[in-house]
Amino acid sequence: MIVFRYLSRELLVTLSAVSAVLLVIIMSGRFIKYLAQAAQGLLDPGVLFLIMGYRMPGFLQLILPLGLFLGILLAYGRLYLDSEMTVLSATGMSQKRLTLYTLFPATLVALLVAWLSLGLAPKGVAEVDRIFNEQDALTEFDTLMPGRFQTMKNGTRVTYTQGLSADRGELSNIFISEKRLSTAGEERGITVLVAESGRQEIQPDGSRYLILQNGYRYDGTPGDADYRAIRYDTYGVLLPRPEISSELSEREAIPTRELFGSDDPRLQTELQWRLSIPLLVFVVTLLAVPLSRVNPRQGRFLKLLPAILLYMAYLGVLIAARGALDKGRIPQAVGLWWVHGIFLLIGVGMLYWESVTLAFDRRRAMREVRHAQA
Incomplete structure (x- = not known):
């Protein structure tokens, strides 16, 4: 239990730090975009922080899986670099047990992401749409600022x-x-x-x-x-009305409970996407645990770049499959689940690769010993 609390604390602290940095970067970019619209008189400056607050759940639902992925790589990488994992392995800590311990905080993150994806994010998008509609109803006179062209x-x-x-x-x-x-x-x-x-x-x-x-x-x-x-x-x-463009689609604002009973393929795609984000948390956990294992001589950042490329490939394929599902190129029965299945197999394969390799090396050594004795 002490080891479990220690690993969970290390993981959650790193996850919080990484997610906070990513959230600041993403929100800064969006805030600059909305600030430019406010400077042009297209948005009321008083609603900027309100819009950012409503958009935060949508940002967090995508940031937290990446933050967990990077948190596992950085936290466990440091433990391997400081030989703490070597000590834990000597006391019976296997890759399977380490993965099991990691799945507990990952489950908390998945529940939080599910709450954001299925509940808060659609409500936030609906509120942002309402604000944009109110701003779109304003005239040039309503957004005019004295002393400014x-x-x-x-x-x-x-x-x-x-x-x-x-x-x-x-x-x-x-x-x-x-x-x-x-x-x-x-x-x-x-x-x-x-x-x-x-x-x-x-x-x-x-x-x-x-x-x-x-x-x-x-x-x-x-x-x-x-x-x-x-x-x-x-x-x-x-007086013309300001033309405000919103990057949000209408279906993103539909409550999740309405998506379950819909026969519209586009709404079913949206439902599968919302369900895929919490599932993404568990899959990236299985990918990150074996990738976090590094040799102290090689450094903790050796596998960081390949791991990030693997995560980008996972998310990129998932987004591409979402677009293909929207256009009817993929059957609804297949949906997005095949993407998760492929990367789940990759994660399980990497997780058991070390055990298979050790068993193979042990059998080869035994054969060599028997051959030498004969």
Whole structure:
């Protein structure tokens, strides 16, 4: 029991450290992406941390299996390097018993991943979709920030206001530049609007206009002297809605209980994917335990690169099989289970390879002894 607690503690501490580093790296990349959308006025800066919080279960369900895999390699690799595993082997610690001890913390990780994959992650995706839909319903006026040039309509419009009231009802010193495009998408010049003040006006059909007052409109092409200037007292500009793209699919937000009773092949693929992630934990555990065995003279990182390549191959084949299952190239009855079966056999083969090799060497030595005695 003391050895079990020691191994579990070493494994869980390394798992937590590796997973924390991976989570920071992945969340930083996504946060930068959302921050760029907020800087363009496509997202309200106030919802950035809310989005990241709802996306965290989806990140963790993929990070924890990799963290466990690397945690076993690093933790057990250190024990082999410090000859602690040699001492444990001398007291009767075999590869089978080591694997059995490792499966206990792996089961805890698998239960956590199952909770994330089947429960929290779909709820988080649904909340993120709701936030994006709310942001998509906003207009340029709602996301406008004073003192900042804001790009809208795929870069064809640039808006600037020097001042904005607390209730976002009044603007001052407004500048709007918009490219005029033909029906074929060709640029036909630029329209520039400047105004002393402006306000938002909602029409009965729900469309919103920015009503500009006391300003000028300039129409022309940069570099040409042919342009037109119009002074106006009141001018209305239609406010477009921000175009926010979400990388999430709708089926990722469907609760797991609804997937069980569905006959839709795409939903069945999603269900198999969610079930595959907890199963991934057990398979990578069987792969990592034999790969963690290193010679102290060779160093703890000798097998790290091949092990990572094996894990990438496992996950890559699983993702490819998911795409093929979506397109109907793989029968639903076969599903994703064959991928787990292949790598499970690889793990079991590596686990028993040492025992088979030792038994073969022992039999060969006995034959040589018998031959020498004869």
